Amino acid sequence: MTSALIADGLTKRYGRRSALNDCTLDIPAGHVVGLVGPNGAGKSTLLQLACGLLDPTAGRIEVLGARPVSGSPQVGFVAQDTPVYAGLTVADHLRMGAHLNPSWDAALAERRIAQVGLDPKQKAGKLSGGQRAQLALTVAAAKRPNLLLLDEPVAALDPLARRNFLQGLMELTAEQGMSIVMSSHLVADLERVCDHLIVLVASRVRVAGDVDDLLATHHRLVGRRRDTTELGVGRALVEQSHTEVQSTLVVRSTAPIVDPSWQVDRLDLEDIVLAYMSGATGDGTGRVLEGQR
Amino acid sequence: MEWGGEVIEFHLDARSGVAPYMQLIRQVRHALRLGVLNEGDKLPTVKEVVARVAINPNTVSKAYRELEYEGLVTARPGLGTFVTRTLVGDSLSKHEPLRQGLARWLTEAREAGLDDESIEALFLSSFRTFSEARG
Numbered sequence: 001m002t003s004a005l006i007a008d009g010l011t012k013r014y015g016r017r018s019a020l021n022d023c024t025l026d027i028p029a030g031h032v033v034g035l036v037g038p039n040g041a042g043k044s045t046l047l048q049l050a051c052g053l054l055d056p057t058a059g060r061i062e063v064l065g066a067r068p069v070s071g072s073p074q075v076g077f078v079a080q081d082t083p084v085y086a087g088l089t090v091a092d093h094l095r096m097g098a099h100l101n102p103s104w105d106a107a108l109a110e111r112r113i114a115q116v117g118l119d120p121k122q123k124a125g126k127l128s129g130g131q132r133a134q135l136a137l138t139v140a141a142a143k144r145p146n147l148l149l150l151d152e153p154v155a156a157l158d159p160l161a162r163r164n165f166l167q168g169l170m171e172l173t174a175e176q177g178m179s180i181v182m183s184s185h186l187v188a189d190l191e192r193v194c195d196h197l198i199v200l201v202a203s204r205v206r207v208a209g210d211v212d213d214l215l216a217t218h219h220r221l222v223g224r225r226r227d228t229t230e231l232g233v234g235r236a237l238v239e240q241s242h243t244e245v246q247s248t249l250v251v252r253s254t255a256p257i258v259d260p261s262w263q264v265d266r267l268d269l270e271d272i273v274l275a276y277m278s279g280a281t282g283d284g285t286g287r288v289l290e291g292q293r
Numbered sequence: 294m295e296w297g298g299e300v301i302e303f304h305l306d307a308r309s310g311v312a313p314y315m316q317l318i319r320q321v322r323h324a325l326r327l328g329v330l331n332e333g334d335k336l337p338t339v340k341e342v343v344a345r346v347a348i349n350p351n352t353v354s355k356a357y358r359e360l361e362y363e364g365l366v367t368a369r370p371g372l373g374t375f376v377t378r379t380l381v382g383d384s385l386s387k388h389e390p391l392r393q394g395l396a397r398w399l400t401e402a403r404e405a406g407l408d409d410e411s412i413e414a415l416f417l418s419s420f421r422t423f424s425e426a427r428g
Contacts, residue, residue: 030351031351032349032351163347166347167343167344167345167346167347168344169347170343170344170347170348170349170350171340171343171344173343173349173350174339174340174343174344174350175340188307188308191307191313192305192307192313192346192347192348192349193347193348193349194349195349195351195352211312211313212312212313212314212315212355215310215311215312216312256422256425256426258422258426260418263414263418264418264421264422265310266310266311267310268307268308268309268310271310
C-alpha cells in the first residue's frame with residue numbers, strides 16, 4: 001500500500017526545546033487517520049511539518065511520496081481553531097480559493113456552502129464557530145487535495161456543530177476518496193470517523209494501527225494480585241495497576257485470552273488510548289487528556 | 294433528503310467496545326431477523342450512511358463486504374446494495390428446545406450455589422471465549 005505520510009527520525013527543535021523528537025511513522029493512504037496524544041506531544045508540529053509550514057531540524061518527512069512544499073495543491077490543511085479572514089465574506093473566501101488554487105472545484109465549494117446553510121454575503125467574522133469550521137473545511141476540500149490535514153478541527157465546537165462537521169467531512173471522504181489525518185483529543189468522535197489511529201506521547205508513537213484491530217486485540221484483565229511478568233507469547237502488557245489484593249492489566253493479544261482466573265473485558269477506543277498514555281509515563285499522570293486540562 | 298426505497302437507519306454506540314463495522318453488521322442482521330428488511334430491499338448507500346451517521350466510509354464498505362460474504366446482500370455496481378436473503382424464521386423454531394436446555398442449566402447452576410451475578414458473569418465470560426475462539 002502507498003503511504004500518505006512517512007516520517008523517519010523526524011525532529012523539530014526551537015532552540016533547546018524540542019517540539020517533536022525522533023518521530024517515526026508510516027501512515028497508509030486511503031484512510032481517515034486519527035492522531036491523538038496529550039498536549040505538547042507534537043501533534044500540531046507534525047501536521048505543520050507535513051504541510052510544509054515548518055522545516056524539520058533533523059530526520060526525514062515525505063508526504064504523498066515527496067518532500068512537503070507549502071501551498072502544494074495536493075495537500076489541504078485546516079489549522080487549529082479553523083482560522084478564516086474575518087473581514088471577508090463567505091463568497092470572498094471562495095473567490096480567493098479559486099484564484100489561488102489551479103485545481104479549485106467551484107461546483108463543490110458552492111454546493112457545500114449551500115448544503116451547510118452559509119450565506120455567501122455574510123462576513124466570516126460574524127460566523128459561529130461551527131459555521132467557520134464548515135467554511136474552512138469547504139475551502140480546504142475544494143482544492144481537491146489527495147491528503148487533507150486537520151488540526152483539532154472540532155475541539156472548540158458544540159456537540160451538534162461537531163457532528164455536522166464530521167458528517168460533512170465523511171461525506172467528502174466518501175465522494176472523493178482523499179486521505180485524511182486529523183488530530184483530536186475527542187476520542188469518541190475519532191472512533192466513529194477514523195479507521196486508523198496513532199497515539200503520540202512525548203513525540204513517540206506509542207501505538208498505531210487499524211481501529212478495528214486495536215479494538216479486537218486489547219483486553220482488560222482483572223483478577224487476584226499476581227506477578228505479571230509472564231503473559232505468554234504474543235501478548236504485550238500496555239498498562240498495569242495493582243492493589244494489595246487485585247491486579248488490573250491492559251493487554252494486547254491477537255489470540256483470545258482463555259484463563260478463568262482473569263475476568264476479561266473489552267475496552268473501547270478511549271480506554272485503549274488512555275492505557276497507552278498512562279502506560280507511557282508509568283506513574284499515571286498521563287491519564288489526563290488535554291480536553292480535561 | 295431523498296432516501297429512495299431504503300428502509301433502515303444505522304446508529305452507533307461509541308461506548309460499547311464493539312467495532313463500528315460490527316455494529317452495522319449486527320443492525321442489518323437484526324433487521325433481517327425481525328423482517329424489517331426483506332429480500333430485494335436496498336441498503337442505504339455508503340455516502341448516505343456516512344452523511345447521516347458521521348462514520349468512516351471504509352467502515353461502511355467493510356460492513357457491506359462482510360454481509361455480502363455471508364450471502365445476505367449483494368452489491369450491484371451503480372445501483373446499490375440489495376438484500377438477497379432474510380433471516381426470519383431461520384432459527385425461531387429452534388428457540389424453544391434451546392430455552393428449555395438453558396433453563397435446566399440455570400437450575401443446575403443455582404443448585405450448585407451460584408447467585409444471579411455469578412451466573413451472569415459465568416455465562417458472559419463463557420460466551421465471549423466461545424465467540425472469540427470461533428473468530
